[in-house]
Amino acid sequence: MPDRPPRVLVTGAGGFIGHHLVSFLKDEGYWVRGVDVKRPEFAPTEADEFQLLDLRRWANCLEATRNVDDVYALAADMGGMGFISANHAAILHNNVLINTHTLEAARTNGVERYLYTSSACVYPEHLQTDADVTALKEEDAYPAAPQDAYGWEKLVSERLNQHYHDDHDLDTRIVRFHNIYGPLGTWRGGREKAPAALCRKAAEAKLDGEREVEIWGDGEQTRSFCYIDDCVEGIYRLMESGHSEPLNLGRDRMVTINQLVDIIGEAAGIVPEKKHVDGPQGVRGRNSDNTRL
Template sequence: MSQRALVTGAGGFIGSHLVTYLRRQGWWVRGVDQKRPEFGETDADEFLVGDLRDPAVATAACEGIDEVYALAADMGGMGFISRDPATILHNNALINLNTIRAAQQAGVGRYFLASSACIYPEHIQDTPDATALREADAFPANPQDSYGWEKLMAELLCRYYHEQYGMEVRVARYHNIYGPEGTYDGGREKAPAAMCRKVALAPAGGAVEVWGDGSQTRSFCYVDDCVEGTYRLMRSDHREPLNIGSDRLVTIDELARLVFAAAGRDDLGIEHVDGPQGVRGRNSDNTELRRVLGWEPAVSLEKGLLETYRWIAEELAARGAA
């Protein structure tokens, strides 16, 4: 009988990709989310529609499970993060508290937490020329927003469940994951998806809006690399938090121009407008990732953006929007 995995947040972007990856590795997979995947059908063997803020849903989801991949989160782009801090902290704390308790009570053998680069201190991310973030930089703690504080609390929760109950825990700090089949409009989309949408909808000779001055920097990791790194981490014996992300730093203006190139739109310009920007610079230090897993993300930003742009452009065309 194949091993049984639970993916929480299986109706979301990374979660749905992870379900597919696990099935290809031979796992029986149960997904749980408030909704089924927005784009296409789930590959899960079983899908539970439910709200993990309810402890009973978490208990039902963990029943008969060998490993849990905890990806469920109330999350979005900078617009959502800056607008709804109390909602984010409240909902995500309940989701993670309920899920890890249910996993421990069900005797789950191994538990994965999807954490975030948002846990890193704001004061070491205050210039575009960002120093790559090492795992050891998390403390003294000073995350920028409520999402970062909640993820840091969830990391500590995993540590304490290991210390008190002996639960095997794995924690990844995701750095700006992007790719096809993710939210691209409505206010919760991340920067690469938003940029692809803007470019696909831009009129000939037009301009796309970039929040702020465009010199803020990020690194972006393609979703296929993210799920592979997640699985490799779960198969390892490493219990400490580990970055999963690209270490290639680009400005948001550079991101826009890469999407222009992916779309073949050399006619477009950039218009800088007011809007939330987050930290000025954020990059992943992959030294520990390479040491622990002997691996790091391999999909180039150019290739990943090309795949993402094509998918979003096709979605918009199917909706009659492009």
Template sequence: MSNRICLEELIAVSDHSSSALVAGGGGFIGGHLAARLLREGYRVRVVDCKPVDEWFQVHPDAENVVADLSLLDAAHAAADGMDEVYNLAADMGGIGFIEGNKARCMLSVLINTHLLMASRDAGVDRFFFSSSACVYAAAHQTAPDLEALREEMAYPAMPEDGYGWEKLFDERMCRHFSEDFGLRTRVARFHNIYGPHGTWDGGREKAPAAICRKIAAAVINGDDKIEIWGDGEQTRSFTYIDDCVEGIRRIMRSDCDQPLNLGSEELVTINQLVDLVQELAGCSLTRHHDLSAAQGVRGRNSDNTLIRKQLGWAPSISLRDGISETYKWIYKEVGYASHRFLP
């Protein structure tokens, strides 16, 4: 089977008898993925530990279950009868959260381990694990004008403490379950996924959502200042949610059993991201740089050579297009939360 498959072929191979578990489906990426699978004709089971009224998206056509997948019995019940399992469940957030909650991030190994065991026992056909660019060593990310990260650069291993180690360990678990038990596992290393229907406040949000929220709040409340963590010259590439979901589906159906970067190659500084959001919002704010705040690595970008080779595809949605949609959604959410807009 060729690794180069178009969207029409994805839908064709997903007949109406296919079933999928979306673990962590009450979250940002999981909610979008569940919607995609439903459109493709899957029977979808969404499981999340949060109460349903706290899910970002609730799909009436899915089987929606509240359960703690760090418990083996819950994982077995969730995987039972499923053809495919997508594990997006994890206790995580932006840089402020992961630097301050290393043990909580590490405990997510229980979710993936138990889902792998349950998938093996249930005869699941394919298993997807959502890894992260945090598996890469900080030594490769010390300058803003960095060399883009290639998959082989994850070793020798020295990932982000806590969250990065959890992701790298779970990548190895997937590999060994494939080798030892024949479970077909697929792994994507996400690079800063953003978009509507995700976390935008509360401390778990990532840079695009945080910047959109701060600028939206300034516009709505008539403020003229914005706080930026660090000097703003740290660089990142940001991947829009539609590209992320497309990549997940293509990776899952491919023959590629090694981890693949799933990220944009459009590198920008945080200051450039602020410039873009301000332009879209039609404002210009005075910047205060908090040099004591968590900043993460100095620079990070995705090298998409391998995903192009394996799939004949790579993320292509521009930052401008993705941020435009994200800002419009967050602007409305900030307005509702501040009671300036009616829901």
């Protein structure tokens, strides 16, 4: 065993999942470097070292990956469906640069293990047209037909990680997130995901003495949601495993968005009056098959 604690890099450490992962890894005894273009919004980072770096730039990726044993690659240009549907070109451009540069820099600097965070957005749109959707297995990603640029980039980056594993003997991991939620996540500004956005709307309704909560679409679209503590523990367990193939990480209990609003309304102390409006909805239904977990 080395005299020093193991050293890890978390990219995207200023974001929701990355911030929680830094705290988890510190509790496990790791020395942690966090890197992002911004600091965490709602709580100070626990990282031993935090660098503000734009990982679209090669030199910054070399700097970020120096003198670390493992990399947890969470950095991405992303947001909720409203943001994704309006920014296909920027998302694809920025994330291709981030992920190709970070992976090659990790190889160049002799990183031992590299965990890439993918997404359930890689799955074909035609498998997710019904609210009562069949849970998605890892092999369902092919033949490839993601709904949007975010999913396409994630799928290509998965392949790149697998090729680095095969061609360069880099010990890679790939995790596919399914709708992670919890405290300290973005809840305003256009990049927020559905749970945080709906919590904000319910809180605003409560504070204003109202009951109206706006929902995009008819609210019968379904999702399964995974709590952040379960997510970061799952990430860590995957890194410690010998599993190099893509792996789902999520819950397998679906709810409709209407049901989610009712749950949030109860927590806020209101009976929501649902206002259904046009807006980006994503796929009709999505659920995680967790057979391999």
